[in-house]
Amino acid sequence: xxxxxxxxxxxxxxxxxxxxxxxxxxxxxxxxxxxxxxxxxxxxxxxxxxxxxxxxxxxxxxxxxxxxxxxxxxxxxxxxxxxxxxxxxxxxxxxxxxxxxxxxxxxxxxxxxxxxxxxxxxxxxxxxxxxxxxxxxxxxxxxxxxxxxxxxxxxxxxxxxxxxxxxxxxxxxxxxxxxxxxxxxxxxxxxxxxxxxxxxxxxxxxxxxxxxxxxxxxxxxxxxxxxxxxxxxxxxxxxxxxxxxxxxxxxxxxxxxxxxxxxxxxxxxxxxxxxxxxxxxxxxxxxxxxxxxxxxxxxxxxxxxxxxxxxxxxxxxxxxxxxxxxxxxxxxxxxxxxxxxxxxxxxxxxxxxxxxxxxxxxxxxxxxxxxxxxxxxxxxxxxxxxxxxxxxxxxxxxxxxxxxxxxxxxxxxxxxxxxxxxxxxxxxxxxxxxxxxxxxxxxxxxxxxxxxxxxxxxxxxxxxxxxxxxxxxxxxxxxxxxxxxxxxxxxxxxxxxxxxxxxxxxxxxxxxxxxxxxxxxxxxxxxxxxxxxxxxxxxxxxxxxxxxxxxxxxxxxxxxxxxxxxxxxxxxxxxxxxxxxxxxxxxxxxxxxxxxxxxxxxxxxxxxxxxxxxxxxxxxxxxxxxxxxxxxxxxxxxxxxxxxxxxxxxxxxxxxxxxxxxxxxxxxxxxxxxxxxxxxxxxxxxxxxxxxxxxxxxxxxxxxxxxxxxxxxxxxxxxxxxxxxxxxxxxxxxxxxxxxxxxxxxxxxxxxxxxxxxxxxxxxxxxxxxxxxxxxxxxxxxxx
Numbered sequence: 001x002x003x004x005x006x007x008x009x010x011x012x013x014x015x016x017x018x019x020x021x022x023x024x025x026x027x028x029x030x031x032x033x034x035x036x037x038x039x040x041x042x043x044x045x046x047x048x049x050x051x052x053x054x055x056x057x058x059x060x061x062x063x064x065x066x067x068x069x070x071x072x073x074x075x076x077x078x079x080x081x082x083x084x085x086x087x088x089x090x091x092x093x094x095x096x097x098x099x100x101x102x103x104x105x106x107x108x109x110x111x112x113x114x115x116x117x118x119x120x121x122x123x124x125x126x127x128x129x130x131x132x133x134x135x136x137x138x139x140x141x142x143x144x145x146x147x148x149x150x151x152x153x154x155x156x157x158x159x160x161x162x163x164x165x166x167x168x169x170x171x172x173x174x175x176x177x178x179x180x181x182x183x184x185x186x187x188x189x190x191x192x193x194x195x196x197x198x199x200x201x202x203x204x205x206x207x208x209x210x211x212x213x214x215x216x217x218x219x220x221x222x223x224x225x226x227x228x229x230x231x232x233x234x235x236x237x238x239x240x241x242x243x244x245x246x247x248x249x250x251x252x253x254x255x256x257x258x259x260x261x262x263x264x265x266x267x268x269x270x271x272x273x274x275x276x277x278x279x280x281x282x283x284x285x286x287x288x289x290x291x292x293x294x295x296x297x298x299x300x301x302x303x304x305x306x307x308x309x310x311x312x313x314x315x316x317x318x319x320x321x322x323x324x325x326x327x328x329x330x331x332x333x334x335x336x337x338x339x340x341x342x343x344x345x346x347x348x349x350x351x352x353x354x355x356x357x358x359x360x361x362x363x364x365x366x367x368x369x370x371x372x373x374x375x376x377x378x379x380x381x382x383x384x385x386x387x388x389x390x391x392x393x394x395x396x397x398x399x400x401x402x403x404x405x406x407x408x409x410x411x412x413x414x415x416x417x418x419x420x421x422x423x424x425x426x427x428x429x430x431x432x433x434x435x436x437x438x439x440x441x442x443x444x445x446x447x448x449x450x451x452x453x454x455x456x457x458x459x460x461x462x463x464x465x466x467x468x469x470x471x472x473x474x475x476x477x478x479x480x481x482x483x484x485x486x487x488x489x490x491x492x493x494x495x496x497x498x499x500x501x502x503x504x505x506x507x508x509x510x511x512x513x514x515x516x517x518x519x520x521x522x523x524x525x526x527x528x529x530x531x532x533x534x535x536x537x538x539x540x541x542x543x544x545x546x547x548x549x550x551x552x553x554x555x556x557x558x559x560x561x562x563x564x565x566x567x568x569x570x571x572x573x574x575x576x577x578x579x580x581x582x583x584x585x586x587x588x589x590x591x592x593x594x595x596x597x598x599x600x601x602x603x604x605x606x607x608x609x610x611x612x613x614x615x616x617x618x619x620x621x622x623x624x625x626x627x628x629x630x631x632x633x634x635x636x637x638x639x640x641x642x643x644x645x646x647x648x649x650x651x652x653x654x655x656x657x658x659x660x661x662x663x664x665x666x667x668x669x670x671x672x673x674x675x676x677x678x679x680x681x682x683x684x685x686x687x688x689x690x691x692x693x694x695x696x697x698x699x700x701x702x703x704x705x706x707x708x709x710x711x712x713x714x715x716x717x718x719x720x721x722x723x724x725x726x727x728x729x730x731x732x733x734x735x736x737x738x739x740x741x742x743x744x745x746x747x748x749x750x751x752x753x754x755x756x757x758x759x760x761x762x763x764x765x766x767x768x769x770x771x772x773x774x775x776x777x778x779x780x781x782x783x784x
């Protein structure tokens with residue numbers, strides 16, 4: 001903190017000796033619903049290349065020399081407006097932008113080029129347009145931001161029936177997923193067929209694959225930052241949908257108009273309700289559903305203070321008759337306070353709670369299994385708009401982790417109770433970064449993050465030898481430090497603009513990851529267990545460099561990019577052969593650490609405008625790891641290694657009401673370990689396996705198609721002043737969505753089972769399990 005204080009003092013000192021300058025600042029909102037607009041660009045016409053961008057709360061600040069200026073406020077999908085500013089004093093200018101179909105009472109409306117991908121220092125960053133995904137065909141017709149993100153370069157699906165994803169060769173646990181700043185430890189519903197994110201409640205989603213800003217840390221591969229809507233502060237509105245297996249409803253309204261609002265959004269599947277029609281009693285008493293609820297409210301106390309309360313609660317429930325049940329889910333809560341110290345310093349203070357847990361109840365056997373991970377998090381962030389060339393960010397956060405690896409509770413005397421000790425830790429960080437524009441060509445974002453992690457008591461801590469056997473143990477009391485790690489994490493992103501439509505970018509970041517996921521699968525399963533770094537498990541470290549070329553064509557109608565990256569991994573984890581990682585009190589002895597490397601080339605071509613839109617993304621990449629005690633110390637493919645990954649998304653508007661869409665995906669099968677032979681001992685067949693991950697699942701490919709039919713969502717009225725017909729939105733709007741998942745019924749392999757043939761047990765047969773052939777779906781959506 002001493003370094004931060006010195007830097008801020010120097011910045012203020014330099015400011016005193018600068019020429020006379022003044023600041024124009026404010027917030028920018030959607031004129032229709034009052035939502036803060038993230039990423040609105042403010043240009044100064046008299047100073048080409050000078051401007052600002054609103055932060056995640058819609059705030060902007062721009063300091064300029066004394067004089068007269070014309071400011072342009074531009075945002076994709078909204079009308080660009082101009083504001084004449086005479087800067088002889090600080091000015092507060094709050095703006096409300098309207099969509100392109102609505103007239104504005106402003107000085108001038110212009111068409112600003114959408115070239116932020118060229119001018120920004122950000123690279124390896126993907127932002128999802130929630131409106132854009134409405135037409136993309138998906139499984140069961142349920143819009144899913146996680147499934148959509150997997151159609152972009154460098155992001156790979158963990159497989160069919162899995163909500164996990166891999167980013168640039170990282171494993172599924174190396175992605176930090178934040179919902180209103182709260183970590184989400186398991187982002188899947190129904191064993192991975194759906195994600196936990198209700199698209200109707202989401203305002204903004206940004207995925208960082210590289211060049212990760214200094215304010216983020218704790219994972220190696222990516223950060224997915226998701227912001228919920230604040231709620232309509234203008235009027236009561238509602239939206240919902242009814243599908244084949246699920247329904248949803250969202251209600252938002254002002255508490256005090258233009259000052260306070262709320263949103264409530266809920267979903268539930270009901271496929272299990274059809275089981276009630278069965279004649280079989282066991283099926284009638286079987287449940288299989290999920291539900292989730294998003295809540296958020298905010299209150300503007302003054303122009304300088306605003307409070308946000310947000311929360312998420314989701315649960316999956318699977319039970320078979322009265323003999324077995326399995327439930328899991330996430331709970332998050334965030335309290336945030338925005339404070340504006342002056343026109344240049346914006347503060348956000350957050351208190352965050354996150355909990356993930358699962359429970360297995362095997363009533364027939366008389367026992368239950370529980371496990372959880374829980375966080376309490378304090379986070380303080382500052383934005384300092386020093387001048388028109390520099391924007392600083394700095395802050396700190398502290399997280400207290402509680403790990404409950406598992407507990408078996410028995411109602412009978414035979415089994416007894418088994419409890420694996422809880423583990424506790426404290427994770428903290430300080431960061432400082434600056435976004436600087438050197439001139440019209442060069443700009444950069446650079447910073448440092450210092451992170452610290454300490455495992456604390458109480459608990460009995462084991463020490464293991466090279467074979468994984470316990471050789472010693474030590475008991476620690478509450479809050480007694482056990483093991484600490486720390487490190488400096490540099491971050492750098494550089495942009496050089498070749499011309500108005502072309503730029504070259506480069507980035508570097510180092511990341512530390514102190515939490516580790518124990519999993520037998522390549523994706524995320526509800527029963528996966530998190531463990532902290534300890535005296536036996538070192539933190540994982542990743543260093544990534546990336547270089548990119550960015551080009552827009554035909555007045556920004558087309559966007560093209562190609563990026564290459566190399567990532568070096570330290571202390572990556574795998575397991576000993578035959579390791580038991582479930583409910584094992586000495587599981588740390590089963591873990592091996594090694595090194596890894598991931599490298600690849602990503603291509604992306606997108607058509608933004610016109611009746612025909614969409615994109616093509618292709619990634620060619622490799623991910624390899626190396627451990628002393630696996631594969632004789634040689635490099636071998638990681639489970640998530642995929643050579644080729646191709647996605648094609650196409651959307652075509654036949655008319656104003658009718659839209660066609662399709663997606664095609666192809667990717668190389670995951671690396672797996674299959675039997676290559678067998679031998680018999682005492683009459684039992686023992687499989688002989690290949691080298692670790694020496695085989696491949698078959699290649700995966702699938703074509704989905706969809707059709708969206710909008711209702712008559714507007715009406716023509718006569719303007720009394722001009723006498724011309726104008727379109728006016730109807731209060732109630734609706735649409736039908738029809739889609740077919742896996743149109744040509746490809747039987748993609750989900751798993752393989754190796755078993756003796758019934759007619760000849762000496763021979764082995766391979767049985768392929770495929771989840772879906774062809775699935776049609778229909779859904780009805782509405783809003784008013």
